Amino acid sequence: MMLPLLPEWSCLLAILVLFFATLIDKLSDTTARRLSLVMGVVIIAAAFMARGEQGMLFADSYRVDSYSQFFKLLIGIGLFANALLGWPLRTLPQAQRSEYYLLFFSAGLGMMLLAGAFNFLVLYVAMELLSYSLYVMVGMRRARTESIESSIKYIIIGAAASAIGLFGVSYIYGATGSLNFDALINGLRSGTTSQELLLPGLVMVLSSFLFKLAAFPFHAWAPDAYESASSPVAMFLASVSKLAGIAVLFRLTYMVKPFLPAFEIVIGILAIVTMTFGNFVAFRQTSVKRLFAYSSIAQAGYLMIGMIGFGDSSPTAVVFYSVIYLLMNLVVFSVVLELERAKEDPTLESFQGLYRRNALIAMALLVSLFSLAGVPPLAGFFGKWLLFSSAAQGGHMWFVVLAILNSVVSLYYYLFLVKAAYFGEPPANFEKPQSSTTRWAILVTTIFIALLGIYPRVLTEYISGLDLSRALLP
Numbered sequence: 001m002m003l004p005l006l007p008e009w010s011c012l013l014a015i016l017v018l019f020f021a022t023l024i025d026k027l028s029d030t031t032a033r034r035l036s037l038v039m040g041v042v043i044i045a046a047a048f049m050a051r052g053e054q055g056m057l058f059a060d061s062y063r064v065d066s067y068s069q070f071f072k073l074l075i076g077i078g079l080f081a082n083a084l085l086g087w088p089l090r091t092l093p094q095a096q097r098s099e100y101y102l103l104f105f106s107a108g109l110g111m112m113l114l115a116g117a118f119n120f121l122v123l124y125v126a127m128e129l130l131s132y133s134l135y136v137m138v139g140m141r142r143a144r145t146e147s148i149e150s151s152i153k154y155i156i157i158g159a160a161a162s163a164i165g166l167f168g169v170s171y172i173y174g175a176t177g178s179l180n181f182d183a184l185i186n187g188l189r190s191g192t193t194s195q196e197l198l199l200p201g202l203v204m205v206l207s208s209f210l211f212k213l214a215a216f217p218f219h220a221w222a223p224d225a226y227e228s229a230s231s232p233v234a235m236f237l238a239s240v241s242k243l244a245g246i247a248v249l250f251r252l253t254y255m256v257k258p259f260l261p262a263f264e265i266v267i268g269i270l271a272i273v274t275m276t277f278g279n280f281v282a283f284r285q286t287s288v289k290r291l292f293a294y295s296s297i298a299q300a301g302y303l304m305i306g307m308i309g310f311g312d313s314s315p316t317a318v319v320f321y322s323v324i325y326l327l328m329n330l331v332v333f334s335v336v337l338e339l340e341r342a343k344e345d346p347t348l349e350s351f352q353g354l355y356r357r358n359a360l361i362a363m364a365l366l367v368s369l370f371s372l373a374g375v376p377p378l379a380g381f382f383g384k385w386l387l388f389s390s391a392a393q394g395g396h397m398w399f400v401v402l403a404i405l406n407s408v409v410s411l412y413y414y415l416f417l418v419k420a421a422y423f424g425e426p427p428a429n430f431e432k433p434q435s436s437t438t439r440w441a442i443l444v445t446t447i448f449i450a451l452l453g454i455y456p457r458v459l460t461e462y463i464s465g466l467d468l469s470r471a472l473l474p
Helices: 006-022 029-049 066-085 094-116 120-138 145-176 181-190 195-213 221-228 231-238 241-256 261-282 288-307 313-339 359-373 379-393 397-423 436-454 457-465 468-472
Strands: 055-057 062-064
Touching (some): 062 066, 066 231, 066 313, 094 120, 094 231, 145 181, 195 241, 221 288, 231 241, 261 288, 288 313, 359 436, 379 397, 379 436
16 A cells, blocks of 8 residues: 555655644745755655556555556656746745645645546545645735735636536436446446436536646636746646646546547547637737746647547557646746746746847747747657647547647747747846756756657657556556
8 A cells, every 4th residue: 555655645745744844933935945855856756666556446446557657757757846946936925935835745646646536536535635725826926916816716717617527426426326437437338327417427527627727618717827826836837737637637538438439529629629719819918927828728728639549649649748748838937937037927028138148048948939839859749749640540630630720820929939039139137047956957858858859769668668558448
């Protein structure tokens, strides 16, 4: 029991350490961050040690397999990277900075539980643990009315998504007589389950995952939350927090799509609407964080296209792009944090002349934006190629054509930022990065984005070796 759940135990340990640390009156945010970095390394080591573990736990309601263990490792890396790059916490009140890291790890535990959930009740509890942590994090800038307002909006939309999801679970329970995923699949396989109850139930449960991914029509919280939250929180929302939603949505889609072709079509249509909405609304944004919020909405649509892909190629495509998605968003928001040295909540004008002020940051921005747009030979291009080719093999050519057109459209607004960074006139009050650690971390992450585009085989062979198709089957 101990070794299979080592990542979860280590995350719980991090919560306890940060909880008792916050009881110390004079705990500085620097000390809290150092503790978080140490605990991040512990979680990564624990996830690495438990990577080969398998089994069904807690009356078959929780599953440990290569798929869930890989996502736990990825979540651990995301937590560590957010603690490293999401610094300094200059826009958070001093008194709340140590509490930020406590919520940071409680959200991480919720994400890990979501990756292993094999029961709708466990799924709901894990999702609430993640959501409540994020609600508080978004509203931590109490001096700003917009922060409180966006936090309340986030809570209301989240509560609506949870209520719809729970209502859907009641339909599924009525159809199968159980809350476990394997009962759902066994019922579909034997043909004894009522699809009149099951399909609407699954679509309603889907709403919970759409909320977590900020996919259409549950995206409305994201632009306001990203803009009004502090940049480290926005980085957390855009990068690691989405991994859990991807993990659980893909597991469920992969299990039910052979028996319910209509569910696959629903996912495909929502994917196209999500990416089209995200890309076209991004054109009108002047706030950088709102622009990247709509960009992340569009990216969720690309990932959903891969979920309706063919056979064994689909898990490899979704997991590969999840890794790339994490890296690209970490770099983009690291650049936003650097720009905050000159101006709180940067706008598009803040990118003017970035190349002349700091060539390294400008180069990192260029690589990550082109990768998000899918420009070869960067990792985003290869990731999208895997997603789209898998969907094409599954017979969804129209979805693929629309996704490619969306990818071309997205390049247009990314080029605005690149043009401003390389050809604009710089303001006089820009401060160069003071932390060499941050500089090196941005550089290393950017190099990974470039190398995984040139040599993707390193990661694809590792993912193929996990035998994810087998792990995802009930």
